[in-house]
Amino acid sequence: xxxxxxxxxxxxxxxxxxxxxxxxxxxxxxxxxxxxxxxxxxxxxxxxxxxxxxxxxxxxxxxxxxxxxxxxxxxxxxxxxxxxxxxxxxxxxxxxxxxxxxxxxxxxxxxxxxxxxxxxxxxxxxxxxxxxxxxxxxxxxxxxxxxxxxxxxxxxxxxxxxxxxxxxxxxxxxxxxxxxxxxxxxxxxxxxxxxxxxxxxxxxxxxxxxxxxxxxxxxxxxxxxxxxxxxxxxxxxxxxxxxxxxxxxxxxxxxxxxxxxxxxxxxxxxxxxxxxxxxxxxxxxxx
Numbered sequence: 001x002x003x004x005x006x007x008x009x010x011x012x013x014x015x016x017x018x019x020x021x022x023x024x025x026x027x028x029x030x031x032x033x034x035x036x037x038x039x040x041x042x043x044x045x046x047x048x049x050x051x052x053x054x055x056x057x058x059x060x061x062x063x064x065x066x067x068x069x070x071x072x073x074x075x076x077x078x079x080x081x082x083x084x085x086x087x088x089x090x091x092x093x094x095x096x097x098x099x100x101x102x103x104x105x106x107x108x109x110x111x112x113x114x115x116x117x118x119x120x121x122x123x124x125x126x127x128x129x130x131x132x133x134x135x136x137x138x139x140x141x142x143x144x145x146x147x148x149x150x151x152x153x154x155x156x157x158x159x160x161x162x163x164x165x166x167x168x169x170x171x172x173x174x175x176x177x178x179x180x181x182x183x184x185x186x187x188x189x190x191x192x193x194x195x196x197x198x199x200x201x202x203x204x205x206x207x208x209x210x211x212x213x214x215x216x217x218x219x220x221x222x223x224x225x226x227x228x229x230x231x232x233x234x235x236x237x238x239x240x241x242x243x244x245x246x247x248x249x250x251x252x253x254x255x256x257x258x259x260x261x262x263x264x265x266x267x268x269x270x271x272x273x274x275x276x277x278x279x280x281x282x283x284x285x286x287x
Contacts, residue, residue, distance in 0.1 A: 006112065007145060009090040013128050018121035020092070022143075022163065025111040032219045081147070088142040088149055092163075094128075097137035103153055107166045114154065114161040132156050194251040201255075 005021035036045040048056050065073030087093065092114075116125035132139060132154075139154040143163075151166040 007143070008117070009092065009143075011114065011116075011125065011128065012091050012093045013131075013139075016124050016128060017091070018124035018128070019117035019119070020114055020121070020125065021117055022145075023113045023115070025113050025162065031213070032216050032223070086144055086149065089144040092141045092143050092152060092154075094139045094141045094154070096140045097132075097135060098140060100138050100155070103138060103166075106172050107169075108153070109150075109165040109167050112163045112165070114163045129156055129159075129161060132161075188248070191248055191251055194248075194255055198251070198254055 003023050006024050007022040009020065009022075010017045011020045037043065038045060049059050049062060051057050063075050063077045065075050067073050116122045133156050141152050141154065143150055143152055145165065151168075153164045153166055154161045155164075
């Protein structure tokens with residue numbers, strides 16, 4: 001396995017334990033990233049840690065500080081953090097099992113792959129995995145990860161487990177703070193029926209392979225254009241807000257458009273601008 005584990009330790013269910021490794025399930029390396037450049041010199045800017053009194057300082061010489069009052073800090077170095085040893089630092093202990101439907105998706109955070117380490121632990125891992133499959137439950141445990149204790153939701157996937165870090169309750173804002181101000185509106189039944197038919201025409205299987213970051217693609221196109229010395233712009237017109245008066249007309253036109261589109265499947269058009277049409281050559285007068 002080429003990737004390096006994010007964490008290594010043990011998975012524990014009651015008295016059954018096995019060595020495991022945790023790997024980040026997602027990657028952002030394919031996204032376009034930028035550096036800060038001085039346009040006068042084309043040099044990449046370096047962020048140098050600087051003490052306001054003594055000047056630049058090596059990053060390796062720095063320690064972390066918690067501000068207890070204005071300009072007063074309690075200092076921590078790596079050895080101090082090592083002294084904070086919870087059982088969840090090196091062990092994912094499964095504390096309870098819940099139904100998948102009981103987990104609000106607002107709490108789901110980063111996904112990780114949990115796999116057994118090679119050796120004798122593979123059998124114990126398989127026992128835990130198969131027991132979870134038979135029960136049809138999601139396991140809940142804790143783990144200290146990147147300086148924080150996180151709750152984990154573990155589910156069986158193939159021969160391994162997927163561990164979702166869960167957001168803490170105080171990290172999730174109350175929906176009522178935003179939804180309570182939405183005005184009470186009783187929509188027209190006919191409009192709802194047309195909208196439901198539009199939804200039916202757009203039904204599809206979930207296929208993440210079809211999802212692309214079009215903004216990222218547009219940036220790449222612009223980078224290529226700039227490399228060739230050209231100037232590229234990517235523009236999209238802002239949609240007009242739908243007026244209440246023409247809402248029914250908009251729904252009906254949408255329904256017609258979807259129906260005709262389903263009958264006539266054409267490849268998606270690119271966003272590139274068309275070349276201007278050539279002017280027709282002037283006709284010659286008959287002699």
